[in-house]
Amino acid sequence: MRAVVQKAFGGPEVLEAVETDRPSPLGAEVLIRVHASGVNPVDTAVRSGALPLLGEPPFGVGWDVSGVVEEVGPGARFRPGDEVFGMPFFPRAATGYAEYVAAPSRQVARKPAGLDHVQAAALPLAGLTAWQGLVDAAGVEAGQRVLIHRAAGGVGHLAVQIAKARGAHVIALASEPKHAFVRSLGADEVLDYRTTDYTEAVHEVDVVFDSSSEGTRALEVLRPGGTLVSIMEHWNQDLAARIEAAGRRFAGVSVEPDYASLEAIAALVDSGRLRPHVAGTFPLEEAAKAHELVGSGRVQGKVVLTIA
Incomplete structure (x- = not known):
């Protein structure tokens, strides 16, 4: 699969789209075929080394994902084909800028029906x-x-x-x-x-x-x-x-994965009382450009990576 990783701290140019092994879901986990991944200011701080949450590189980047369940581990609470969104593992590495992400099924929720994957990926973190x-x-x-x-x-x-x-x-x-x-x-x-x-x-x-x-x-x-x-x-x-x-x-408040809160957020979306604003999208290979925009501090709403 394709995923964005970094091998050193630095500017957006340290982000690389590489070929790597696809993860496999463990017990109570789901393998998500990611359609979109949100980009957050914390991502840029981790990339630069200003916020060393993940220790020293190399590591994968990103947390927010929206996609479709491809496989399930024993005891997972979803089925293949379910559309889900979430922020798995934060503040540990999730490698969310990737074609596939394996995540605990209780750290994701069903995608709001009224949103596409790009909009849903703007929501979790x-x-x-x-x-x-x-x-x-x-x-x-x-x-x-x-x-x-x-x-x-x-x-x-x-x-x-x-x-x-x-x-x-x-x-x-x-x-x-x-x-x-x-x-x-x-x-x-x-x-x-x-x-x-x-x-x-x-x-x-x-x-x-x-x-x-x-x-x-x-x-x-x-x-x-x-x-x-x-x-x-x-x-x-x-x-x-x-x-x-x-x-x-x-x-x-230090944000943490929580499927119950994601479900409450999704309910607000589906009731018409909450809608994320997506200021711009970039393909996975242009993660560096997305980081440049987010790092400018001038974004209204969110920036999202699209993953075909």
Whole structure:
């Protein structure tokens, strides 16, 4: 099979499409014939060595996949022909940029019926991050005020929709050129973080969903008892202590595979309340170009690799 690997840390040019052995499913695993694979900022950080999750190269790249079950191991919960999507093994290697991926069957879910594979591949890592932060960690409820950083990005644009689906009043931060896009997602208020100090414009927020390493500023907008959800500083014990000492709650979120959450996300999609935005696609062999685009920080929504 074809797969993208890297033999050294570095820029996008270190990504190589190579021929390698096709994996075989073990007990309770499925072999997925991958049709599309999502590209995330964490992928670029791992590739460069800035986030050495996988140790030293060589290793395969990517986690988000959508495809069709080709084979099943004993005890797997799917059958050949089932369409599935997921984020297997994160934060360990999954080699998601590949024609085939073997994964535990409880780390994937049925693909939303209303999405094609490209759209579905845009969902797992970003959608799970938003869901596990807003629903599992913060317990967002109807009527609450939720502030979302980077609301036009891969995680942010899904977080806006998930919070709205929960009945929240959503305040979104995004650059002015992206305001129309963010409003189309359902945001109630949109602020340009480059020209407006949101800590002066926003007050009495129940939940801050922070994907920008600005956790300390949450104290200026969170109401007493409110929750800071941090996906970039989930490891920061000093920040957690400051938030807790000020009478607020800190929830550090490091995304993990979870088929139940994937099923909940798929249900939102099929009910018309959630839709991923795909900003661009590239063939598997052009993974380096996809990384260049994602690394620019200017993407609205997600970038996806297509695998014929």
